Amino acid sequence: MEFYVNPYDGVPVYLQIIQLVRNGVALGTLHPGDQLPTVRELAVRLAINPNTVAKAYRDLEREGMVETVSGKGTFVREGRIGVETERLEHMVEMLVVEARNAGLTIDDLIERLEKRKEISAKEDDQGGSS
Numbered sequence: 001m002e003f004y005v006n007p008y009d010g011v012p013v014y015l016q017i018i019q020l021v022r023n024g025v026a027l028g029t030l031h032p033g034d035q036l037p038t039v040r041e042l043a044v045r046l047a048i049n050p051n052t053v054a055k056a057y058r059d060l061e062r063e064g065m066v067e068t069v070s071g072k073g074t075f076v077r078e079g080r081i082g083v084e085t086e087r088l089e090h091m092v093e094m095l096v097v098e099a100r101n102a103g104l105t106i107d108d109l110i111e112r113l114e115k116r117k118e119i120s121a122k123e124d125d126q127g128g129s130s
Helices: 013-027 040-046 050-062 081-101 106-125
Strands: 064-068 073-076
Touching: 013 050, 013 081, 040 050, 050 064, 050 073, 081 106
Parallel strands: none
Antiparallel strands: 064 073
């Protein structure tokens, strides 16, 4: 899984990291037992303070999303997939409700999602820049 943050979007970077991990689990790009980058490695990769990564990992551990094994690293915990999948399903339902409130049909929504998928694929091909 590729980690990326936007320090200019108004959301604290540690919360962006937390959301990336949650979304990775919900979308199936992170699986139980997968090891996350070390605090130092992710801090260097994202050009941020290691304390920011450590805070995100601590919060994820507190909510039971990951566990840190001393001397080995931080890993996605077993048993979180169902919880995150349920959360993602709720988000999809809310998206459908919002689309209907905006006068869009499900087909309109699917068309917009397909366009977003194409944009994401192009961003991935360009190395994740947006």
